Amino acid sequence: MRFTGHTWPEQLVATDVLMKNYEVPKYPTAYVMHPTYYTVMTPLAEPKLGETSLWRFTIAQQPGDTRSAEELAHPDHLRSLPRPLEYEIIQASLYRIHQRLATTLRRGRCLLAGDAAHVNNPYGGLSLNTGILDASALADALEMILNEGRSEELLNIYSQERSKVFQKFVDPTNTYNKLRLHATDPETAAEEDWYFKALNSKDPAVAQEMAAPYFDTWPTDMRKLAAKRGL
Structure with a gap:
């Protein structure tokens, strides 16, 4: 690993x-x-x-x-x-x-979550909160396995899906949160950076689009994934 x-x-x-x-x-x-x-x-x-x-x-x-x-x-x-x-x-x-991200979040009966699974810079509140969402997804997986007799394959799905969340959403979002602070001209950022333009927009559709990944991509619904894969 x-x-x-x-x-x-x-x-x-x-x-x-x-x-x-x-x-x-x-x-x-x-x-x-x-x-x-x-x-x-x-x-x-x-x-x-x-x-x-x-x-x-x-x-x-x-x-x-x-x-x-x-x-x-x-x-x-x-x-x-x-x-x-x-x-x-x-x-x-x-x-x-x-x-950084661990190459797997599962090795046998050892499971990783939070800072043991991934680390990132502190800008934007994506570190501790990502760990909480890891724990929520893992708790659901363990409940289904231990209390409902579901397949342990759910632990592999947990590892794959939470790794994907980090690579697809947390890492790129978090990286650009940091870069905005030191690689952007503060005099022109409000006019040039999509993020600041979205924050300044009064269009509800813009706000909804901006917020959507935090609800659709960031968390992992293990029960929904289990149903989709017949587990």
């Missing part, structure tokens, strides 16, 4: 900071586009106007930077990065991001 795919060249620093809330955005989680130091910021506690609260800033680093994890996560380095406001650093940790 191999973990196929690739590792992105840049590392990310997850930084927990205390910061005063000069305003409370309608949608607190936000992405910052930048060719190098692209960032996702999200509250770790409910932000209240005028009060100080805990936030997480996950900041990309320069690809090929050979400094140690201690140096890249050091407050002196973090304070040298572009920042809009004053803040107090509580903790910081460095990690790498990957786009």
